[in-house]
Amino acid sequence: MVEEFSHLPVMAREVVELLSAMPGGLIIDCTVGGGGHSAVLLDARPDVHVLGLDRDVDAVEAARSRLARFGDRAKVVHGRFEQLGRLVEQHGEGEMAMGILMDLGVSSAQLDRPERGFSYRFDAPLDMRMDSKQLLTATDVVNDYEESDLATVISQYGEERFARRIAHAIVGARPVRTTRELAEIVRDAIPAATRRRGPHPARRTFQAIRMEVNRELPNLADGLDESVHVIGPRGRVLVLAYHSLEDRMVKETFARWAGDDADRDVPAKLPVLPSRPHGLARVLTRKPMRPSAAEVAANPRAESARLRAVERLSDVPGSEVADTDFPNDVA
Numbered sequence: 598m599v600e601e602f603s604h605l606p607v608m609a610r611e612v613v614e615l616l617s618a619m620p621g622g623l624i625i626d627c628t629v630g631g632g633g634h635s636a637v638l639l640d641a642r643p644d645v646h647v648l649g650l651d652r653d654v655d656a657v658e659a660a661r662s663r664l665a666r667f668g669d670r671a672k673v674v675h676g677r678f679e680q681l682g683r684l685v686e687q688h689g690e691g692e693m694a695m696g697i698l699m700d701l702g703v704s705s706a707q708l709d710r711p712e713r714g715f716s717y718r719f720d721a722p723l724d725m726r727m728d729s730k731q732l733l734t735a736t737d738v739v740n741d742y743e744e745s746d747l748a749t750v751i752s753q754y755g756e757e758r759f760a761r762r763i764a765h766a767i768v769g770a771r772p773v774r775t776t777r778e779l780a781e782i783v784r785d786a787i788p789a790a791t792r793r794r795g796p797h798p799a800r801r802t803f804q805a806i807r808m809e810v811n812r813e814l815p816n817l818a819d820g821l822d823e824s825v826h827v828i829g830p831r832g833r834v835l836v837l838a839y840h841s842l843e844d845r846m847v848k849e850t851f852a853r854w855a856g857d858d859a860d861r862d863v864p865a866k867l868p869v870l871p872s873r874p875h876g877l878a879r880v881l882t883r884k885p886m887r888p889s890a891a892e893v894a895a896n897p898r899a900e901s902a903r904l905r906a907v908e909r910l911s912d913v914p915g916s917e918v919a920d921t922d923f924p925n926d927v928a
Contacts, residue, residue: 606633607700607837607899608888613641615881615906616696619833621645623689624696627678627820630704632660632671638696639667645696648688649673650681652728652811653707677728679819685827693829699820702839703727703807705898715807717780717799723773725807735806739779744768754814754842755805762786763802779803804840814842821850825877830911833881837904844885844903851907854878881906 612634616624621644626635629649639647649660649671657675664671676684678699685694707727708716714724714735723735744764752760766786773779783799784792792798808814824834838844856876885903893900
């Protein structure tokens with residue numbers, strides 16, 4: 598199981614560079630996966646220690662094995678990043694985090710294991726749960742949702758223009774039990790001229806159903822709101838997103854923290870700092886960083902990655918941090 602969960606950490610060099618300017622202390626790897634990013638950070642920064650979280654119990658096992666060489670500098674627990682505040686309280690030994698990393702989406706290890714039911718490349722039961730302890734599966738979404746609700750999921754999370762046709766075809770074919778059945782239904786529902794171009798015609802629908810099963814966007818929103826409470830002054834929050842919906846949410850959240858989005862309502866959970874009119878944080882990546890051509894050649898699944906970062910300002914009333922204390926923003 599541990600070997601099956603090994604995978605290449607995306608944009609590891611850029612992650613290390615962005616976290617190199619933060620003070621030493623606790624880094625929270627909110628989606629620890631196989632422990633790749635955590636291992637690189639622990640090697641690069643002898644003055645940090647890591648709390649790794651993952652909702653996938655197989656990932657927790659793999660990360661614990663990979664990070665064992667770091668001894669008590671690495672702790673890995675089963676948990677979800679929308680529970681970040683509680684998990685840090687339980688396992689963070691009273692520290693505020695100085696770095697938080699969220700690597701979103703599905704991992705290569707999950708995609709490549711047929712029995713997990715994430716991929717249209719294999720014939721397997723419809724599952725798609727990142728946390729095998731949760732009840733809702735892809736089988737439930739595909740077979741139990743009303744046609745209109747299923748179309749909304751496919752349209753909203755998959756950004757699929759043929760969502761209504763696909764939902765109608767799925768409902769007409771119920772019960773649908775396997776990934777191959779679903780992929781064939783989706784393929785046949787899309788006009789022939791369209792399905793002959795671009796990626797697999799079922800890609801967007803599979804993405805949408807996976808995101809619904811795992812509540813990926815609502816959980817991301819909750820996790821981001823949690824992170825602003827546990828990150829210390831001069832600490833940094835980094836998010837690796839892999840499609841436009843995630844990246845848009847991260848961009849808008851960071852802009853709100855920085856005070857660049859005054860027209861939006863601020864969630865009640867966020868603290869208000871009257872002494873700092875420019876917000877809680879400084880955005881470090883006005884545009885998302887992207888993987889290099891060399892990395893994409895070595896790891897094609899990195900191609901869609903977008904990395905954004907923000908630095909938490911001091912929340913001491915009346916204090917200010919000079920611009921010269923910060924490195925230049927990343928263009």
